[in-house]
Amino acid sequence: GEDVEQSLFLSVREGDSSVINCTYTDSSSTYLYWYKQEPGAGLQLLTYIFSNMDMKQDQRLTVLLNKKDKHLSLRIADTQTGDSAIYFCAEKTGYIPTFGRGTSLIVHP
């Protein structure tokens, strides 16, 4: 079945860039997503990329997709304390996304 893997924790200093990585196994994925979950809250769609793209930039967020290696990354420039949250990678082939376990991003001064 489908599998989405991501590291569980990332700690960065405020102002630095954060890079959260994700790998997936389903080569027929059509969309890949990044969601943000703040404590006690639901998921907020941050950005997504279509599988025929290799990069998407949206303000401080840059998504890179290496389809050959099935590797997705999310780069957050100038990371702020408000970026502290859990970030979920998800891939979708049909209409139900498969989620990774989430990466807890900790931003310290």
Next chain:
Amino acid sequence: GAVVSQHPSWVICKSGTSVKIECRSLDFQATTMFWYRQFPKQSLMLMATSNEGSKATYEQGVEKDKFLINHASLTLSTLTVTSAHPEDSSFYICSARDPGEAFFGQGTRLTVV
């Protein structure tokens, strides 16, 4: 993006009672809604898919008699946890799909004591 409202945000109930969680799509009609369960430091586990006007499709291992799902209108789906037990304590999140994408509610923290 589209707004999905989930209510309540948190609920504490006694063991053996039932709890209903509502999921509403506020500015779009959702023919399909999804219910997820999230354990601490775990990913989201899809429990069931509900289509308006028909029975929900439950994922393997999810007890349909325990987690009752109703999707009576294009903007409302409900999840009822029947005869709740402490092991049902979890974070439940709904998702509603508009023609393009799925949007998530803010989640409901259920604690069964």
